Amino acid sequence: MNSAIRATEDALSRRPGRTGRPRLHLETSSKSTIRAFEGRRSPGRPPDAVRLMHWWQTSFAEPVLSVLFPPRCVGCGDFESHICPTCRATLEAIGPDCCPRCGEPGPVPLVDGRCVSCMGTEVAYAGARAAFVHRGVARRMVAEFKFGGHPVLGRVMAELAWPALSGYLSLIAPDESVFVTWVPCHRTARRKRGYNQAEVLAKALASGRRPLAHGGLARKCTATKHQKGLGRADRQANLRGAFEVEEAAVRRIPPRIRALVLVDDVYTTGATAREVSSVLGAGTGLPVYVFTFSRAVSSATERHD
Numbered sequence: 021m022n023s024a025i026r027a028t029e030d031a032l033s034r035r036p037g038r039t040g041r042p043r044l045h046l047e048t049s050s051k052s053t054i055r056a057f058e059g060r061r062s063p064g065r066p067p068d069a070v071r072l073m074h075w076w077q078t079s080f081a082e083p084v085l086s087v088l089f090p091p092r093c094v095g096c097g098d099f100e101s102h103i104c105p106t107c108r109a110t111l112e113a114i115g116p117d118c119c120p121r122c123g124e125p126g127p128v129p130l131v132d133g134r135c136v137s138c139m140g141t142e143v144a145y146a147g148a149r150a151a152f153v154h155r156g157v158a159r160r161m162v163a164e165f166k167f168g169g170h171p172v173l174g175r176v177m178a179e180l181a182w183p184a185l186s187g188y189l190s191l192i193a194p195d196e197s198v199f200v201t202w203v204p205c206h207r208t209a210r211r212k213r214g215y216n217q218a219e220v221l222a223k224a225l226a227s228g229r230r231p232l233a234h235g236g237l238a239r240k241c242t243a244t245k246h247q248k249g250l251g252r253a254d255r256q257a258n259l260r261g262a263f264e265v266e267e268a269a270v271r272r273i274p275p276r277i278r279a280l281v282l283v284d285d286v287y288t289t290g291a292t293a294r295e296v297s298s299v300l301g302a303g304t305g306l307p308v309y310v311f312t313f314s315r316a317v318s319s320a321t322e323r324h325d
């Protein structure tokens with residue numbers, strides 16, 4: 021369906037997200053439109069049509085919809101911005117004193133470079149970091165982004181998270197030899213949600229203040245049970261074998277790349293990060309660093325506190 025028509029219909033029907041705002045599907049519906057123009061339905065259409073759709077969306081549809089339905093703060097519901105200065109100030113940034121291995125928010129006591137959360141756990145990634153602790157406004161923002169039908173929040177979250185990613189990149193790849201990718205979702209979930217929130221966030225991060233090489237490298241080939249409510253071991257078992265690399269995409273990674281940055285919206289038990297990192301590491305031979313917008317404080321650390 022035409023992106024603008026779909027977005028407008030959604031907006032006018034005022035299907036509410038969690039904050040009562042209309043749900044927008046500009047990003048994904050635009051992609052399906054582009055795919056249609058690129059050949060599936062209209063193989064003979066010129067590429068100009070694709071550029072025209074981009075222009076129409078960015079120059080007309082989004083600005084008009086933002087006037088008709090101004091953004092509201094995910095924290096308090098105030099109009100004018102997706103996060104107001106007051107709610108933004110409540111975000112708990114994760115500083116450099118987190119666990120260097122799994123990113124557990126600190127300060128955390130370490131034994132052989134491992135915190136109480138990741139001690140005894142094998143991880144396939146080389147390191148993990150998040151921008152914010154997953155509670156309060158950060159938690160609501162992730163929920164609204166993931167389930168509220170608001171992919172536009174990806175850009176806002178990327179802007180908020182960029183200082184943390186930038187600092188992390190200076191540690192892991194100061195020469196910009198990183199390739200940004202994302203946790204894939206199954207096509208059924210994508211169809212239902214309208215977009216993959218990890219992909220939207222990753223692309224916004226990689227296209228922001230400092231352009232970084234990026235692209236999808238894996239697919240989720242099995243529709244797994246929802247992770248919520250499952251324990252750590254059950255989450256890992258639920259995801260085992262669910263992901264596989266896209267061989268053609270891996271072959272297109274530029275030769276200068278020395279590490280991957282795997283982006284997701286939130287790190288809870290780390291089961292998804294471990295599973296996707298394992299597949300990507302084996303498929304590319306590159307170290308994988310995980311970066312998420314937020315990170316849950318593990319129960320082990322809370323008990324330790």
Ligand SMILES: [Zn+2]
Pocket residue numbers: 093094095096097098103104105106107108
């Ligand atoms: Zn607010």
Ligand SMILES: [Zn+2]
Pocket residue numbers: 119120121122123124134135136137138139
């Ligand atoms: Zn740790």
